[in-house]
Amino acid sequence: xxxxxxxxxxxxxxxxxxxxxxxxxxxxxxxxxxxxxxxxxxxxxxxxxxxxxxxxxxxxxxxxxxxxxxxxxxxxxxxxxxxxxxxxxxxxxxxxxxxxxxxxxxxxxxxxxxxxxxxxxxxxxxxxxxxxxxxxxxxxxxxxxxxxxxxxxxxxxxxxxxxxxxxxxxxxxxxxxxxxxxxxxxxxxxxxxxxxxxxxxxxxxxxxxxxxxxxxxxxxxxxxxxxxxxxxxxxxxxxxxxxxxxxxxxxxxxxxxxxxxxxxxxxxxxxxxxxxxxxxxxxxxxxxxxxxxxxxxxxxxxxxxxxxxxxxxxxxxxxxxxxxxxxxxxxxxxxxxxxxxxx
Ligand code: DCT
Ligand code: MG
Numbered sequence: 239x240x241x242x243x244x245x246x247x248x249x250x251x252x253x254x255x256x257x258x259x260x261x262x263x264x265x266x267x268x269x270x271x272x273x274x275x276x277x278x279x280x281x282x283x284x285x286x287x288x289x290x291x292x293x294x295x296x297x298x299x300x301x302x303x304x305x306x307x308x309x310x311x312x313x314x315x316x317x318x319x320x321x322x323x324x325x326x327x328x329x330x331x332x333x334x335x336x337x338x339x340x341x342x343x344x345x346x347x348x349x350x351x352x353x354x355x356x357x358x359x360x361x362x363x364x365x366x367x368x369x370x371x372x373x374x375x376x377x378x379x380x381x382x383x384x385x386x387x388x389x390x391x392x393x394x395x396x397x398x399x400x401x402x403x404x405x406x407x408x409x410x411x412x413x414x415x416x417x418x419x420x421x422x423x424x425x426x427x428x429x430x431x432x433x434x435x436x437x438x439x440x441x442x443x444x445x446x447x448x449x450x451x452x453x454x455x456x457x458x459x460x461x462x463x464x465x466x467x468x469x470x471x472x473x474x475x476x477x478x479x480x481x482x483x484x485x486x487x488x489x490x491x492x493x494x495x496x497x498x499x500x501x502x503x504x505x506x507x508x509x510x511x512x513x514x515x516x517x518x519x520x521x522x523x524x525x526x527x528x529x530x531x532x533x534x535x536x537x538x539x540x541x542x543x544x545x546x547x548x549x550x551x552x553x554x555x556x557x558x559x560x561x562x563x564x565x566x567x568x569x570x571x572x573x574x575x576x577x578x579x580x581x
Pocket of ligand 2: 405413414415417
């Protein structure tokens with residue numbers, strides 16, 4: 239109940255581009271998720287970090303009357319509802335959603351009927367597959383997607399490997415997409431890997447959408463201080479066609495839906511092998527976990543951590559790592575298993 243309320247508040251601040259309170263509610267939600275059980279009494283939260291006056295007031299209200307009036311007000315607010323609807327489309331971010339809202343548009347049919355709007359390729363696919371993509375992907379579906387890509391990769395070369403990352407690596411039952419790393423031991427070879435994978439997926443007839451971004455990785459431009467910026471490795475954002483017959487227990491589909499396939503969002507990233515550990519750690523998330531780990535590195539250890547590297551500002555040198563554990567060791571932290579990184 240509290241986490242859901244905090245997510246609504248955070249999202250509403252995000253839509254208004256008010257970053258401080260947005261992050262504060264996201265962190266508070268993470269703190270509550272990390273607890274072994276639900277909070278029944280506000281007194282038990284006294285010693286918890288990251289719960290400020292505003293979050294506590296919301297919790298008090300929910301404990302007292304079963305709901306938060308502030309959250310209810312947001313949920314019935316036309317602007318919030320419209321922005322939430324528009325940003326649920328693949329390829330539509332808060333800025334575009336806001337522009338459409340300001341232009342008086344309130345529904346998908348408004349957007350699609352507006353002659354002044356030119357949808358880019360991603361947004362066109364986003365609308366086309368909206369029903370499928372906005373429905374969560376199950377663990378069994380994620381596994382089936384993994385098998386499809388694994389088959390493709392083995393057709394390329396036996397030393398290309400596939401590693402699950404993202405929420406499913408953290409053991410989540412459902413996700414909004416499936417994230418993988420594709421790597422090869424041969425340095426430099428990774429640059430041409432994803433185009434080959436994409437080509438084979440296309441030939442199999444399972445590729446519904448592909449946005450490929452070639453690598454812009456440049457070691458001499460590191461370390462970078464920019465947070466939340468995407469990394470520079472070769473990557474692609476895909477929509478794949480997943481046949482129900484390939485999924486253990488069948489598709490996770492809407493009730494009464496008799497379709498035999500669904501569209502699934504899949505992200506692939508392909509770093510050079512010597513960047514493997516940093517990319518794996520970065521792409522395993524959660525976003526909040528990554529954020530706090532980077533913050534810890536910077537403030538407590540004078541180190542800069544991102545998906546590419548770990549830089550020690552005191553020694554003025556990069557620290558090498560071949561496993562995630564090496565990175566935790568450099569940071570002087572106990573290793574944290576992926577399933578413990580959800581909060
Ligand atoms: N990530 C990153 N840089 C970004 C965005 C994300 O390094 N600019 C990392 C953090 C999490 C990971 O990639 C996967 O991202 P998502 O798929 O968005 O998150 P998820 O944890 O897999 O959750 P979901 O179930 O929503 O897919
Ligand atoms: Mg994901």
